[in-house]
Structures are given as C-alpha cells and as structure tokens.
Amino acid sequence: MRREPFDKMNVVPFIDIVLVLLVIVLATATFVTNQTIKVDLPTASSQKDEETKSITIAINKEGEYFYNKEALPFEQIKERLLKLDPKKDIVSLHTDQKSEFQNFVNVIDILKEKGFENISIVTKR
Template sequence: MRRERFDKMNVVPFIDIVLVLLVIVLATATFVTNQTIKVDLPSASSKKSEEKKSIHIAVDKDGKYFYDKEALSIELIEERLMKLDPKKDLVSLHMDKESAFQYFVSIIDILKNKGFENISIITKK
C-alpha cells in the first residue's frame, strides 16, 4: 500500500466556520450597544457650560518657572495649581533641554500630589 504525500490542505471548511462566526458576532454586536436608558433631560435657564482650562508651565535653562508666560516661584505655581480641577484641566509642561531634571521632578511631584490626570509634556521633533 502506497501513502500519498500531504502537500496541500483544504481550507474551505475553515473559511466556512470563520464566516459563520463572523455573522454571529455582527448579528449580536448591534444589540449589545443599545442597552442604555433613554431619558429626556429637563432644560434650565441657568445652564453653565463647563470649560476646560489649559495651563502652560515652563522652566527655562536657568531654572525660572513660568505659569502661562508669567514668571512665578514654585510656591506660587503650587498655590495656583491647587485651585484647579485635576480631572478637567490640562497642564502642559515645557522644559528646556538644558534645565536640571530636579525642576521637572518638582513640578511633576506637585501635579501628582494634587491628582492631575491630564498632563502633557511638550517636546519638539
């Protein structure tokens, strides 16, 4: 009895199974996303829009701190940061490449203690 070489594999059954699974996923995916409760919200005349603040903190190569282009000490910057909302407001850090790493760490430490979530470290290409 002579054995034949197994050179080719029939992938047609595999494609059939994949297509059936794809149809099942697509059919059920539309029902999962529509499980929210629809509520008609009332309107008020004293509607207040929430605006996000974007704060720029910069440190030059001499170690001078700037809060939105205003030269301030680290203590005054900390006071101003404590008045902001850490979940809404965005803080952008602009550090000079020749500044000491300690200046960066001190700003990050203040932001971490307050619990800021939106922090951007600005670099250039």
C-alpha cells in the same frame, strides 16, 4: 492510486490574502499619518459646556518657572496648581533640555500629588 504531476499552482487564494492585507494596511496608514481620528460629534439640546482650563508651565534653562508665560516663583506656581481641578484642567509642561531635572520633578510631584489626569509633556520631534 496514481498522483498527477504538479505543474500548476492555484494563486487565487494567495491573491485574496494579499488584497485583505492591503486593505488593512491602507486603513491603518491613514490613522498613523493623521495621528488622530477625526470625528464629527452629534449635537444634543441638553449639551453642557464644560469649563476646562489649559495651563502651560514652562521651565527655562536658568530654572525660572513660568505659569502661562508669566514668570513666578515655584511656591506661587504650586499654589495655583493646587487650586485647579485635576479632572477637568489640562496642564502642558515645557522644560528646557538644559534645565535641572529636579525642577521638572518638582512640578510633576505636585501634579501627581493632586491627581491630575490630563498632563502633557511637550517635546520636539
């Protein structure tokens, strides 16, 4: 059996693979840029409005606590957090980088004890 010299390379399969990879990269790049997937939800006649509360807790560098921009002592914030529904309500925690870490841990401890599911810790990029 005689072999023919290798003088040509078939690049069609290579081009197919590159095009598939290009489609995958372009499809995922749009999700990375937007960081969310926009979905237009369908409507239903039996739609039930859920009453969710968005709570903001802030701690400044002096260690003062704020509940929705209202300065309160830690004990009152604890009472208000314990009255919220941990499955529905959303809690955003803003902490100054120069505040004591213990202040942050105090709030997280209450949220964890109560079983909150929707907690966001807000940071700068």
